[in-house]
Amino acid sequence: MSTEFEIRGLTATIEGKEILKGIDLKINGGEIHAIMGPNGTGKSTLASTLMGHPKYEVTGGEVSLNGEDVLEMEVDERARAGLFLAMQYPSEITGVTNADFLRSAINARRGEGNEISLIKFVRQMEGKMKELEMNPEFMHRYLNEGFSGGEKKRNEILQMMMLEPKLVILDEIDSGLDIDALKIVAAGVNAMRAEDRGFLIITHYQRLLNYVKPDFVHVMMQGRIVKSGGPELAERLEAEGYDWVKEELGIVDETVGQA
């Protein structure tokens, strides 16, 4: 079944402040959507809200993945339904090794009695780590503990590759990456492109989009998608910045919910 992910009129608040002011977006399997925009316009809030971060409260709208109501689900149910968020700031967790964690996550999907064999798991993980040019010793390191910014990002992509989600959200996966790491991460994303998998890439910069070609580009300001287009929109934003969009739409302050 081809993936259909749909957001309709989504609004959300943090600590009583409204950050998302009505988001509409439809992503089909095989499509890559990019959301661009300056800092503080609600991009990361959208990512966290879709995943179900407890700090954000949904106040209106609907989100569905293949007809299922995502907003009704707990965070882990969303993940098992096929949602994946590569986080901007992944947590560090002492005492839980990367391998143990990933195996728990894979087995949580497969269900009791259908656990992945240890040998198969290790072989898979080693293979994917090699693709991402990760040091094999990271397998047995505590989850993200003491990882550099770039290592954390690669580890997020590793998890994506191992978990094979249906809808992938990448929240500023390119920040803090040097050009070589960026290429590796991009190759990882491209390797995952598939007819039944949709992508939502959140980024400040065009840079990543040179390596991962989006089908659709959206600009977010003031907690809304204010402009949509094709890949040429990203190129124009890179060349000219955001001011022309603001001018065109009569926006003075593009941020949302700032004190």
Place this chain on the structure above:
Amino acid sequence: MSTPTTSFGREAAAAVSRSKNEPAWLVAWREEAGELASRLELPNPEKMPLARWTLDQYGTSRPGTPVSSTADLPAAIAGLLPEDTQGALIVQHNSSVIYTRLSNELKAQGVVLTSLEEAARTHEQLVRDHLMTEYKQDEHKLAAVHAALWNGGVFLYVPRNVDIEFPIQALLFADDAEATFMPHILIVADTNSRVSFVEQAASLLDGEGKELLHNSAVEIFAKAGAHVRYAAVHHMDAGVVDVAYRRAVLANDARVEWIVGDLHNGNTLTDTKSLLKGNGSTSDTKIISVGTGSQRMSLTTGAVHFGKSSESDMVTRAVMKEEATAIINGITKIEHGATKANGQQTERVLMLSPKARGDANPILLIDEDDVKAGHAASVGQVNAEQVYYLMSRGVSRKEAERLIIHGFLDPVVSEIPLAGLREQLHSILERKLG
């Protein structure tokens, strides 16, 4: 409640000592301790009044039955011994040592492993030179009682340059609430020797309301260049009060590692201290604890730096459930003259219930300018951000919390030098953490 044994003193201590045919010096030494016990006050650990603890249940001497093989131990006790045991072993049952195993190879190298009672006769000078010279009998009432009544016990001597490959194990258990259960472990690691030692304290008290005092002590003397790794796991019944004073004295370039699971089910008072007397000596202390029910726990780690360029690191991690209370103290002291010393400490408490209590008290006492010292302490609940992160990969909330809680203790568990004991520790943790 127990009947207070208020009459305890000089006469009683001497009588016990004589009944065991101990050498005259020890009888006199115990007599003095008995005298001190009758007049010294209880220790006064930070924010943990001991007045309502049952600390006067001294019991009477109830020697265990010697066994010729570990197969003759009660099944529940034999089950505590890791299957992969290859090294030496000594077992204390109630008031006496009932089993000792030491390979001929180690004996030939001059290694001594006996009950401390026996060592007081066979290795009198070594015992006299070290026994309770750092944990002194006049420190407080519990120390004096321990000095007067210690029984069974372990004496380990590792000669110069001897490197013992497999950890030496001590298993100390009680199944008689009337017994005096006060083991003393004395380790002398001579110049440039290497040894790992693993101690377990367990009990099998049948029935509710049985109370017992485990008033124990450990002293380690690491001579120049010696390395000693000491792992301990205490997990006795809720009716047992666990008192454990642990001391290590480090000569030049010596190293001592403490890896402790204070996982006892009753009230607990432990104090684990390294005295870094030698230049270049290093000490590493890792303690984990899990408090359940209405347990009261006072857990103190200490490092005292005398030697130049001496280094210490202390980490205590505790998980508190239900209505348990833990007061966790870390005391780093750097004496004048201990230049280039480095003392670090961390206390972390994870609270799993609104009624649980955990206090972390880091204390730095520095009398020298040219040093480094640092501390970190935190008391908190399971981090919601971490739970969210794990759940976002499909792991259930319950499993996410389980991973985080066990992970919190893993930095210590993974250091236990015996694979079998590590496994056992995991099962104790599963049981305590539920």
